Amino acid sequence: MLFxxxxxxxxxxxxxxxxxxxxxxxxxxxxxAGVSAVRWALGAGLPAPLFFPVxxxxxxxxxxxxxxxxRLLRPIYDRDESFQLLLTFALVLxxxxxxxxxxxxxxxxxxxVYLTYGRLRVGGLTVPTYNLVVIACGAAIAAGMGWFLSRTxxxxxxxxxxxxxxxxxxxxxxxxxxxxxxFTLGMALGTxxxxxxxxxxxxxxxxxxxxxxxxxxxxxxxxxxSMRGAFVGxxxxxxxxxxxxxxxxxxxxLAIYVIVIAVLVLRPTGLFARAIA
Amino acid sequence: xxxxxxxxxxxxxxxxxxxxxxxxxxPARAQSGPVRLGILAAKAGVLAPVGESGxxxxxxxxxxxxxxxxxxxxxxxxxxxxxxxPKDTVERFRKLAxxxxxxxxxxxxxxxxxxxxxxxxxxxxxxxLAWDATTQKGVEESMPKPKYSFRSTDNECEAVxxxxxxxxxxxxxxxxxxxxxxxxxxxxxxxxxxxxxMKKHGIELQVVSELWPKLGATDFTSHVxxxxxxxxxxxxxxxxxxxxxxxxxxxxxxxxxxxxKFVLTTGGGVHESLKKDFTPEGAILGYNCFYFxxxxxxxxxxxxxxxxxxxxxxxxxxxxxxxxxxVVALKAAVERAAKAGGGxxxxxxxxxxxxxxxxxxxxSGPRRYREDHIMEAxxxxxxxxxxxxxxxxxxxxLESMSxxxxxxxxxxxxxxxxxxxxx
Numbered sequence: 001m002l003f004x005x006x007x008x009x010x011x012x013x014x015x016x017x018x019x020x021x022x023x024x025x026x027x028x029x030x031x032x033a034g035v036s037a038v039r040w041a042l043g044a045g046l047p048a049p050l051f052f053p054v055x056x057x058x059x060x061x062x063x064x065x066x067x068x069x070x071r072l073l074r075p076i077y078d079r080d081e082s083f084q085l086l087l088t089f090a091l092v093l094x095x096x097x098x099x100x101x102x103x104x105x106x107x108x109x110x111x112x113v114y115l116t117y118g119r120l121r122v123g124g125l126t127v128p129t130y131n132l133v134v135i136a137c138g139a140a141i142a143a144g145m146g147w148f149l150s151r152t153x154x155x156x157x158x159x160x161x162x163x164x165x166x167x168x169x170x171x172x173x174x175x176x177x178x179x180x181x182x183f184t185l186g187m188a189l190g191t192x193x194x195x196x197x198x199x200x201x202x203x204x205x206x207x208x209x210x211x212x213x214x215x216x217x218x219x220x221x222x223x224x225x226s227m228r229g230a231f232v233g234x235x236x237x238x239x240x241x242x243x244x245x246x247x248x249x250x251x252x253x254l255a256i257y258v259i260v261i262a263v264l265v266l267r268p269t270g271l272f273a274r275a276i277a
Numbered sequence: 278x279x280x281x282x283x284x285x286x287x288x289x290x291x292x293x294x295x296x297x298x299x300x301x302x303x304p305a306r307a308q309s310g311p312v313r314l315g316i317l318a319a320k321a322g323v324l325a326p327v328g329e330s331g332x333x334x335x336x337x338x339x340x341x342x343x344x345x346x347x348x349x350x351x352x353x354x355x356x357x358x359x360x361x362x363p364k365d366t367v368e369r370f371r372k373l374a375x376x377x378x379x380x381x382x383x384x385x386x387x388x389x390x391x392x393x394x395x396x397x398x399x400x401x402x403x404x405x406l407a408w409d410a411t412t413q414k415g416v417e418e419s420m421p422k423p424k425y426s427f428r429s430t431d432n433e434c435e436a437v438x439x440x441x442x443x444x445x446x447x448x449x450x451x452x453x454x455x456x457x458x459x460x461x462x463x464x465x466x467x468x469x470x471x472x473x474x475m476k477k478h479g480i481e482l483q484v485v486s487e488l489w490p491k492l493g494a495t496d497f498t499s500h501v502x503x504x505x506x507x508x509x510x511x512x513x514x515x516x517x518x519x520x521x522x523x524x525x526x527x528x529x530x531x532x533x534x535x536x537x538k539f540v541l542t543t544g545g546g547v548h549e550s551l552k553k554d555f556t557p558e559g560a561i562l563g564y565n566c567f568y569f570x571x572x573x574x575x576x577x578x579x580x581x582x583x584x585x586x587x588x589x590x591x592x593x594x595x596x597x598x599x600x601x602x603x604v605v606a607l608k609a610a611v612e613r614a615a616k617a618g619g620g621x622x623x624x625x626x627x628x629x630x631x632x633x634x635x636x637x638x639x640x641s642g643p644r645r646y647r648e649d650h651i652m653e654a655x656x657x658x659x660x661x662x663x664x665x666x667x668x669x670x671x672x673x674x675l676e677s678m679s680x681x682x683x684x685x686x687x688x689x690x691x692x693x694x695x696x697x698x699x700x
Contacts, residue, residue, distance in 0.1 A: 093321075096321060104329075105329045106591065107519035107522055107547060109522055109523075109552070114526060115530060119530065119532065125502060125505055125506075126505065128530040200496075200527060200530070201495050201526070202495070202526070204523075205321065205325050206323050206325075207495045209322070210493055210494065210495055241499055245500055245502075246502070246503045249487060249503070252490070252491075
């Protein structure tokens with residue numbers, strides 16, 4: 001999940017050079033939309049095992065708002081990063097209010113669809129099958145993104161833009177359209193991530209902000225703008241957290257930031273810092 | 278505008294007068310027109326649902342009071358501001374006191390905010406009636422003898438009650454325990470209180486895991502995996518927000534709810550999200566001071582529950598009751614002071630004096646402020662059941678305890694008090 005959001009952040013940064021704090025809000029929006037969509041679908045008589053495509057669909061449809069949000073961000077493309085952080089943080093606050101307006105402040109969740117696919121026993125531990133489905137889905141998206149960026153025409157355009165925007169523009173690439181599309185793609189990664197996580201958790205107002213912090217840790221570790229970095233960074237953060245909780249719970253948060261600091265000191269560009277690779 | 282020497286002198290003179298004024302005089306308050314009550318309600322983040330709930334209770338009280346002619350004939354008017362970080366909330370408290378010239382301020386939930394508001398209330402000489410935000414540690418450390426602050430019940434009450442119920446129901450039936458509590462004063466204090474009470478009751482236990490997720494965390498899969506490895510007989514948690522259903526859901530998915538006993542001291546704050554699908558029967562669940570389906574509920578409580586359900590499509594929780602009580606207690610104190618003072622609108626000092634020991638009918642029955650400005654109320658907990666008409670768990674039978682039993686008395690340390698119990 002973290003990977004999806006971090007990947008969205010990376011993509012947008014890599015191509016548009018925008019640090020988008022609002023990626024956390026996309027995640028929260030995706031979660032809330034996922035809850036509503038599945039509730040509606042189950043209410044309309046959809047068999048429970050089909051909730052997964054509904055969640056995916058909810059995330060993707062929500063991402064259609066991407067071009068609208070992107071339009072809001074356009075004035076700050078060429079300004080200082082601090083303006084970008086301010087504006088996208090303002091978006092975070094606004095989206096939080098939008099969520100409160102439509103869904104209220106109480107936590108929202110989907111009762112037991114989480115266990116629709118049953119549980120598996122893995123090495124003495126009971127794991128809901130859904131977790132494995134999500135992991136598989138995340139891996140598939142990672143592979144899909146890799147293929148898309150390296151093999152398709154649009155992927156090549158994106159990488160070219162990330163490398164050298166002026167040159168790409170000189171090659172008659174319409175930047176306005178590229179930006180709108182790439183932003184929408186980044187947003188879709190966030191909303192789908194939020195929608196997929198919801199069966200295992202509950203949608204709460206603060207989930208967006210909660211995630212941004214971790215996504216930034218992932219990005220710092222992996223290197224800003226790198227897809228592979230997002231993947232490895234998310235893995236590192238996830239594993240370190242789990243190990244810390246199992247062995248020494250007091251240092252759960254600390255452990256991640258120790259790694260962040262180590263990366264910043266030893267390899268300030270991050271482990272995989274290059275343009276979208 | 279050019280700053281001439283004369284103008285500079287004038288300005289600085291005015292500044293000196295302005296800063297000197299609040300030092301020896303409380304802000305002037307109106308003696309007629311509406312009574313102005315400032316509200317500090319959280320609207321964002323983890324605290325938002327609780328802030329919202331408190332505000333609903335205040336609104337319900339205000340509507341009723343105004344419909345019945347107000348306080349001594351003066352209508353009650355609310356000026357709602359937001360509770361956020363301690364620093365910003367203190368700023369808003371100042372604004373309410375100085376610019377809105379409120380008669381009193383009601384609100385605040387976060388312990389951190391409460392610790393900052395206490396001194397601010399004393400400095401601004403403005404009555405502050407807290408909804409929550411009360412830890413006895415904080416009271417001891419920063420405000421031994423407050424004049425203007427009236428605090429809530431202690432944070433630790435629900436842990437004390439849940440621990441007493443644990444001892445009563447499960448003594449001898451568990452050995453290994455694990456705690457998963459939010460990593461701030463509330464979580465730490467409640468866990469420590471639980472362990473102290475277990476020891477006092479002669480229950481020998483082995484702590485197999487102590488987990489401290491950050492307040493507001495939304496993923497507990499790693500914590501649950503650790504708990505599954507540690508295999509505790511009993512899990513103690515004072516989660517009170519959206520973290521409660523998330524944790525229970527993930528614990529259930531990992532098979533933890535089958536045989537483990539759960540003590541959820543404060544989960545009743547989000548009771549509607551504790552679905553039967555993943556919340557087991559027979560867990561100890563605390564509702565703080567208000568249980569929406571209390572079979573012995575007063576007509577007032579029933580009316581409130583109905584109003585709340587019709588208006589918000591939700592069953593109410595405890596914070597509404599805290600909010601409600603602060604308003605009716607203020608009204609009762611004003612009337613008490615006026616009676617003593619010959620029917621005129623009382624001075625602020627007279628109101629404060631009348632608030633000490635004042636008793637008023639809250640949504641959960643009679644409540645009062647102790648002479649040391651701490652609330653006295655009744656707490657509700659019980660063992661969860663699935664036998665009800667909802668899709669979430671309720672408790673049956675409902676058990677209640679007064680803060681006379683589960684809250685430390687004035688002037689004693691929390692752990693000294695627990696250690697002094699006769700068990």
